[in-house]
Amino acid sequence: MGYQVSIEETKGGIFRGMSQDILNRVKKVTVEELGVKEEEVQETSSFTEDLGADSLDVVELVMAFEDEFGIDIPDEEVGEIKTVGDAVTYISKKLG
Amino acid sequence: MSSRPVPSGRVVVTGIGAVTPLATGVDNFWPKLLAGENGVSRVTLLDPSEYATQIAAEVKDFNAEDWLDKKEARRLDRFISFAVASATMAMKDSGIVLTDELREDFGVLIGSGIGGLTFMGEQHRRQVEHGPGKVSPFLVPFMIPDMASGYTSIVHGLKGPNTCTVTACATGANAIGDAYHIVKRGDATAMLAGGTEAPICEIGLAAFSAARAMSTRNDDPAHASRPFDKERDGFVMAEGSAVLVLEDYNHAIARGAKIYGEIVGYGMSGDAYHFTQPHPEGDGAIRAMKMAFRTAGITPAEIGYINAHGTSTYYNDKGETQAIKQVFGDLAYKVPISSTKSMIGHTLGASGAIEALICLLAMKEGKLPPTINYEVPDPECDLDYIPNVMREAQVEYSLSNSFGFGGHNVTLILKRL
Structure with missing residues (x-):
């Protein structure tokens, strides 16, 4: 039991570490693509409502995430990515 | 309203x-x-x-x-x-x-x-x-x-x-x-x-x-x-x-604006000749200049400076020279002409605008920019191209030519105010 918990804790730690890395890279791409300041980009920031992205910006941003993480984001799933946090969750899931 | x-x-x-x-x-x-x-x-x-x-x-x-x-x-x-x-x-x-x-x-x-x-x-x-x-x-x-x-x-x-x-x-x-x-x-x-x-x-x-x-x-x-x-x-x-x-x-x-000059003439024509080559005798260029004079209501004698299209290609410079001679007659040898593309190069779709701006400043300041790199005279291009050194001159009207692939010919006439 104790053994299992420690495994879970370790996994959680790795996950948090990976998640932090994804968050940093999502922020970096967002700053580059949308020309916003780093401090403006929070996990809760909405790309369209808070960071000034229009529909074309979102398409380009999603392509930049695809390039950054080497993943494919199908059009029908783009709607899941509304905030920086959504992007981190989505990308984490994709990377397994 | x-x-x-x-x-x-x-x-x-x-x-x-x-x-x-x-x-x-x-x-x-x-x-x-x-x-x-x-x-x-x-x-x-x-x-x-x-x-x-x-x-x-x-x-x-x-x-x-x-x-x-x-x-x-x-x-x-x-x-x-x-x-x-x-x-x-x-x-x-x-x-x-x-x-x-x-x-x-x-x-x-x-x-x-x-x-x-x-x-x-x-x-x-x-x-x-x-x-x-x-x-x-x-x-x-x-x-x-x-x-x-x-x-x-x-x-x-x-x-x-x-x-x-x-x-x-x-x-x-x-x-x-x-x-x-x-x-x-x-x-x-x-x-x-x-x-x-x-x-x-x-x-x-x-x-x-x-x-x-x-x-x-x-x-x-x-x-x-x-x-x-x-x-x-x-x-x-x-x-x-x-x-x-x-x-x-x-x-x-x-509103009491500062005025650089007035646009008074605009002529256009088509060569109906070739994709990229201008008409060898400058036929379209001649008609564009004539239309610009007609719309401006002035004669070639009143032009004090020509900013030529002057691309530095064999055909353009020869054809444009012939066209200016056709339109200006003997006056062609007296009117100062320069190609500022000798310094700027050819900015293609921007060139006509840059050169209209140059005409306005030339008239306003009484200073005509030169054609640089003019070293070896060409018998087929024998006009006054303001070689190598700018010239001071009081100019009332200037003319700017622009010719494009497709045979588009445009002439603007501008006036000092």
Whole structure:
């Protein structure tokens, strides 16, 4: 039991570490693509409502995430990515 | 209802802005032009080693972030950034205060011969290498030549007539001429008018090299653009833009505007001859000049300066010289002519606008810029090309020629006020 918990804790730690890395890279791409300041980009920031992205910006941003993480984001799933946090969750899931 | 003054049917220039290979900004550019400085060097925007032509006149001091917000500065194609910069300079220079009412009477007509060729080339590479899903959503807006006008109107909030000319190397002159008509007939109180071009990219250099129109004097770029000289071997590709504020005369007077000059004549014709070669006897050029004189209501004797198209190609310079002789008769040997492309290179769709701006400043300041690199006289080009050194002269009227692939010929006549 104790053994299992420690495994879970370790996994959680790795996950948090990976998640932090994804968050940093999502922020970096967002700053580059949308020309916003780093401090403006929070996990809760909405790309369209808070960071000034229009529909074309979102398409380009999603392509930049695809390039950054080497993943494919199908059009029908783009709607899941509304905030920086959504992007981190989505990308984490994709990377397994 | 607008409370603007009754349109006068006269159109004056009240603001100017330019981005050129000699300098960004008219105040920086003009002294260099009069001094006969060369803007041509080995290409740096790409590695030109494999190209037949390895030289061009690049804009060297342009920082898009000086004119655009960071996001747009990073991604816009250069031809749009140049246009916005020139337009912003011209607006500021004009001192016009925009009201909601004036915005609706203020249009934009900035042409581009090619549009966003650099962006198109990059995105085509992405499609080939990574598939159609990787093409930028901005390819369409950044590629289409009309986006220079469209985006400039967004930046400045100008809601009047908004359109674009695309007539190769006659584009800038056509833009000014067409905008002149729009203001003259009262469809707008003012127009931002001009041309912009940024063709120095892989596909651009390859394409114009293939057309065999460019100089290959790669070992001596400073002497490559040599209009009317016997040893000329083609034009030198350049990038840049110029935008003028065209304004109804009554409106300009009512607000006490500084006036650079008046647009008084606009002639156009088609060669109906060849894709890229001008008519050998300058038939279309002759008719464009004649139409400009007809619309201006003046005669060749009144012209004190010609800014020639003068590309430094064998056919253009020979044909244009013949055309000037046909239109001016014996006066052709007396009127001072220069090709400022000898310094700036050929900015294609921007050239007509840059050269109209030069005519206005030449008249206003009484200083005619030279044709540099004029060393070996050509018996087929035997007029006064203001060789190598600028000249002081009081000029009442000047004439600017622009001729484009497709056989588009445009002549503007401008008047000092």
